[in-house]
Amino acid sequence: MIQKPKGTRDILPDEVYKWQYIEGVVRDILENAGMGEIRVPVFEHTELFSRGVGETTDVVQKEMYTFEDKGGRSITLRPEGTAGVVRSYIENGMASQATPIKLWYEMPMYRYENVQKGRLREFRQIGTEVIGTESYLADVEVISLGAKIFEALNIPNIKLNINSIGCPVCRQKYQEALRDFIRPNLEKYCDTCKTRFEKNPMRILDCKEQKCKEMNQGAPIILDYLCEECREHFEKVKSLLMNLEIPFEIDSSIVRGLDYYTKTVFEFVSEDDGLTVLGGGRYDGLIKEIGGQDTPAVGFAMGVERLLEIFEKYNKDVIEDYNMDLYIATIGEEADLFATRLVMNLRDEGVFVEKDICSRSLKAQFKYADKKKARFVLTIGEDEVKKNYAKLKDMKTGEEVETKLKAEEIFSKLFE
Numbered sequence: 001m002i003q004k005p006k007g008t009r010d011i012l013p014d015e016v017y018k019w020q021y022i023e024g025v026v027r028d029i030l031e032n033a034g035m036g037e038i039r040v041p042v043f044e045h046t047e048l049f050s051r052g053v054g055e056t057t058d059v060v061q062k063e064m065y066t067f068e069d070k071g072g073r074s075i076t077l078r079p080e081g082t083a084g085v086v087r088s089y090i091e092n093g094m095a096s097q098a099t100p101i102k103l104w105y106e107m108p109m110y111r112y113e114n115v116q117k118g119r120l121r122e123f124r125q126i127g128t129e130v131i132g133t134e135s136y137l138a139d140v141e142v143i144s145l146g147a148k149i150f151e152a153l154n155i156p157n158i159k160l161n162i163n164s165i166g167c168p169v170c171r172q173k174y175q176e177a178l179r180d181f182i183r184p185n186l187e188k189y190c191d192t193c194k195t196r197f198e199k200n201p202m203r204i205l206d207c208k209e210q211k212c213k214e215m216n217q218g219a220p221i222i223l224d225y226l227c228e229e230c231r232e233h234f235e236k237v238k239s240l241l242m243n244l245e246i247p248f249e250i251d252s253s254i255v256r257g258l259d260y261y262t263k264t265v266f267e268f269v270s271e272d273d274g275l276t277v278l279g280g281g282r283y284d285g286l287i288k289e290i291g292g293q294d295t296p297a298v299g300f301a302m303g304v305e306r307l308l309e310i311f312e313k314y315n316k317d318v319i320e321d322y323n324m325d326l327y328i329a330t331i332g333e334e335a336d337l338f339a340t341r342l343v344m345n346l347r348d349e350g351v352f353v354e355k356d357i358c359s360r361s362l363k364a365q366f367k368y369a370d371k372k373k374a375r376f377v378l379t380i381g382e383d384e385v386k387k388n389y390a391k392l393k394d395m396k397t398g399e400e401v402e403t404k405l406k407a408e409e410i411f412s413k414l415f416e
Ligand SMILES: [Zn+2]
Pocket: 166, 167, 168, 169, 170, 171, 226, 227, 228, 229, 230, 231
């Protein structure tokens, strides 16, 4: 038997309603804030990610699904959403539309992750991008939407951590300080860290190797190296968050694993297990980096699998599967034809209704209705068709009522 590839999962009809519920809540929140949904290709030219996400990041160095297509192009399945969305923003000339451009997406992402640690290689992310504003107000709007999502989904124990990782100006001084800190131990770092030392020492800070992590203890923090503009920006973000009573803590260890971040970065972390559910930040350099005008932007992304897992923990019985309203059981060909028409009329009224399409016995039909948790069953034979009356059985109480075989009357009996 052919099985699904490692790190993928199937979402079956009996659980998909939970996804739909979460997606619906999040969509309402984001669209009420003026965000339009965008859908971009699953694969892009590899260069988009190596330039956008950063050549020295874990994502690009270790985790991408990259292959050559039949035309000899290097293609990569998107490992994250922002680069593709920004590429689309540039390519479609969105800069000429009302600014800021506010976008959201829900898309599958692909990373060659360590499956042993429960990570998926195909996973879904919901993300937002606000493009064309350098104001701290945009940072706070995006953060507050993140906070709103957890509130609306009734997920407690979520902590907001923020940090500033500065701009290219302050980062230069910081990287020097970081190199000075790392240099005495450089030989003991892993090979990946060694290659990052010259090009991008900040990436050494998110190495997952235990020995590297230990040596990183006590490294200088970027907050001490912020330039005037970055410092002021960060102060304004903090004070507006306080004014809005959105609790946060400053966590100078947040560097985010993608190179495009600047200034504000943030993570919503579950206090239950310490894992990040939603992460994001400002990326003022990305749009220029991949060929657009110099345009500031800010956004976030969250893993939907992770969000669902934590949602279910606190909301066991909040949402119910959408079950069948009515099953129409039939005896004989005449009744079957009659029922087929009736089902169509009822579906037009918005009723979730099924009838037999397997030419099965009455007993088998009842069994199916029972398994599919039909709320009501209506049984139609030759006699019922003649009289235009049948019995409608409530499957929970066993109670029966007579109904005319007209869609409107059945509808009112089902929902009165
Ligand atoms: Zn700066």
